Amino acid sequence: MSCRLLMLVVTAILVLGSGSTLVRAEHEGKVQILLLGDSTTEGSVPRRHVPQGPHLEDVIRELLAAEKDLPPTNVINLGLSGEYIRRLLDSGRYEKAASKLPGIDYVLIRYGLNDNARRENLAENFPKDYHELIGRLKNDHPQATLVVMTVIPYGDEATSRRLNELNSQVAKAEDLLLFDIYPRYAEELKRGPDMLNYRRFPLEKIPENRREFVKPFVVPGQAPTVEVLDNRLDAHFGQLPGWFGDRHPNLAGYHVIGDETAKFLAPLIRAKFAR
Structure with a gap:
């Protein structure tokens, strides 16, 4: 059996x-x-x-x-x-x-x-x-x-x-x-070319006057990143070079x-x- x-x-x-x-x-x-x-x-x-x-x-x-x-x-x-x-x-x-x-x-x-x-x-x-x-x-x-x-x-x-x-x-x-x-x-x-990937972006590349704004999305570490699984921050940072660079699936x-x-x-x- x-x-x-x-x-x-x-x-x-x-x-x-x-x-x-x-x-x-x-x-x-x-x-x-x-x-x-x-x-x-x-x-x-x-x-x-x-x-x-x-x-x-x-x-x-x-x-x-x-x-x-x-x-x-x-x-x-x-x-x-x-x-x-x-x-x-x-x-x-x-x-x-x-x-x-x-x-x-x-x-x-x-x-x-x-x-x-x-x-x-x-x-x-x-x-x-x-x-x-x-x-x-x-x-x-x-x-x-x-x-x-x-x-x-x-x-x-x-x-x-x-x-x-x-x-x-x-x-x-x-x-x-x-x-x-x-x-x-x-x-x-x-x-939509960016609908299936999350956004992961170095905090140091976020304009200084917006870093408080992105605090809820920051992942700490030696090189802190802003991480968001969807497009909610695209309106603010979509123009930054590399914002859509991470192609890992969301x-x-x-x-x-x-x-x-x-x-x-x-x-x-x-x-x-x-x-």
């Missing part, structure tokens, strides 16, 4: 994001979905400002729950800001946080943005790193369906195209599903990613687990 039929409850404490937030993953006969990726998967800034969410994993889980013929799911978000595949493997975080998770059914992997910035000879090393990660996932989670994802629109279009061609090549070489999130996100951006952006992810996963889960 399988663990799913036994309804075995296993509690795993996982490090999410910077390590300050702990989430409990309960294996209760649910379909287990694991998200691996960088800051555009983690969503640390939206979590800081709206800790109650819903965040990416919540959106995916709740949308799948709305499909009444599907079994319940548990979505584990192990995205981490600044992460790239080599660091995930070499830091020991993969081994500690991901390798021993119980009963994983699907793993969605989205890397490339930081790999592009951190790895020399990207065309050779990124696929090499990816194949190593996939090999470890296949060994640790042999029953799981592994899915390679494309990056979302973030930098210039040429860089995104290059990264997504590499992602596609890896998926083809490994005979894995490719989940192309890029077109949906790009289409949504046509409604909550609206994660709803787009979550919605498209649920649409991708639903038929796969239905075919395998539908009641």
Whole structure:
């Protein structure tokens, strides 16, 4: 009899994001979905400002729950800001946080943005790193369906195209599903180029006579920043060079990613687990 039929409850404490937030993953006969990726998967800034969410994993889980013929799911978000595949493997975080998770059914992997910035000879090393990660996932989670994802629109279009061609090549070489999130996100951006990203801007670049005004939005630190998840301050600072420079998703952006992810996963889960 399988663990799913036994309804075995296993509690795993996982490090999410910077390590300050702990989430409990309960294996209760649910379909287990694991998200691996960088800051555009983690969503640390939206979590800081709206800790109650819903965040990416919540959106995916709740949308799948709305499909009444599907079994319940548990979505584990192990995205981490600044992460790239080599660091995930070499830091020991993969081994500690991901390798021993119980009963994983699907793993969605989205890397490339930081790999592009951190790895020399990207065309050779990124696929090499990816194949190593996939090999470890296949060994640790042999029953799981592994899915390679494309990056979302973030930098210039040429860089995104290059990264997504590499992602596609890896998926083809490994005979894995490719989940192309890029077109949906790009289409949504046509409604407004800055509607899906938050604003994060150095406080020192805010005019001095407006710094008291922005106090409620300041995140302290060695280099304090003004952070706002929406467009409410655009009227005051939208003319400042770089105000719209941060392209990380806000909550609206994660709803787009979550919605498209649920649409991708639903038929796969239905075919395998539908009641």
